[in-house]
Amino acid sequence: MTRAAARRDASRTSTQRRETILEAATAILVEEGHARLSTRTIAARAGMRAGNLQYYYRAKADVVRAMLGRYLERAARAIETRISAGGATAQARLHAAIDGVLADQESPESCRFFRELWALAAHDPAVDAAMRDFYSGYWRRVVELLLDTNRGLGRPRAERRAALLIAMFEGLMLFRSPRPPYALPIPALEKELHALAETLVLDAC
Amino acid sequence: MTRAAARRDASRTSTQRRETILEAATAILVEEGHARLSTRTIAARAGMRAGNLQYYYRAKADVVRAMLGRYLERAARAIETRISAGGATAQARLHAAIDGVLADQESPESCRFFRELWALAAHDPAVDAAMRDFYSGYWRRVVELLLDTNRGLGRPRAERRAALLIAMFEGLMLFRSPRPPYALPIPALEKELHALAETLVLDAC
DNA sequence: CGCTAGCTTGGTCGATCGACCAAATTATAT
């Protein structure tokens, strides 16, 4: 029997410890912001000493990198799941995707996290690269959704409109968080957004 | 003769000294980011000692507040100027406003500055309040522009669509900066955006 | 049993931060 398997406490495996650290880092980023994301606060939240955190991640940048990968990966998977379960027609899947993104934005944590990510990416090349990767895949996926719904759009136009859609989503996220937004009636806004997506995908003018 | 007028070097008036400080702070925020915006770096860039900076602004927050007010005020005035000079018809003024915002986004400094502002606002109540003020006025102005172009829209719908427009603008800014963006063909994108604004303001469906 | 590898502690290091202040300097007014 290997040592790892023999552990009484499964939460003490090395991978589980790393997971705890990433969870702690995410929680701090969401609840207290990037300015308070220090090796010490992460360690404290993870229930360990600062020195011990360095045993699992040599540098703070390694923690950030891992946390980022974990989060973006999950976000991408969540959206993909929504799309696949969205319905039979391409149009239904498009609207399911929009609903998925909007639902994600309902959670203050998600908005917070992404706002902090933008802040971090502004001057951290590693974070910036990861964000680019994420949005690049995000964008390609939306382009395909638009094309699936209306082949007549043509790829260049679909690419432009996908970019506008994503920009609008991200812009909305800025205004949602952290406190109740700029007196925007979100539900009505979402209907408007669905209608807008409809024209974006149908109008080939 | 007053003291200020008697100064040999006009750049040594108290107000001019403060202006120098705010310029230095803005430059640092744009070129090096909010993480490097410290009282010491600001003072160094303004050509004075850290202690002297505190003579003009008691706390770092005061510098940030003043810099923010200065910048947002200018931004608001620039857009307003564009609109007034935009043309005779309401529709021409709307498109002039869009061009103005897009032109502002062309400058990397502007994108940088706003990205850093969003980062600061995330956990600085004063910055957050100032941003809210700015976007609140921005939003109201766009609502009026939409209503001027097409009375038939009705205020609630105009408010929603103005919000979507602004969200799209701010979202685009995120993707523009700091480095060449996500392979987005910006000129074509801007045409698309004008067309989209057209449907937003005309379609009353 | 003792050995060893994995894990954890607690402390230190140099750097940077915002803030504060007494003293020195410079400009203006009398």
Add this chain to the structure above:
DNA sequence: ATATAATTTGGTCGATCGACCAAGCTAGCG
């Protein structure tokens, strides 16, 4: 010229940061 006010200097303070490391602890191995 002298007194007064405005400005500038240079240094210190306590706090926090990322990183580092020697020593101690623990669990499974032979």
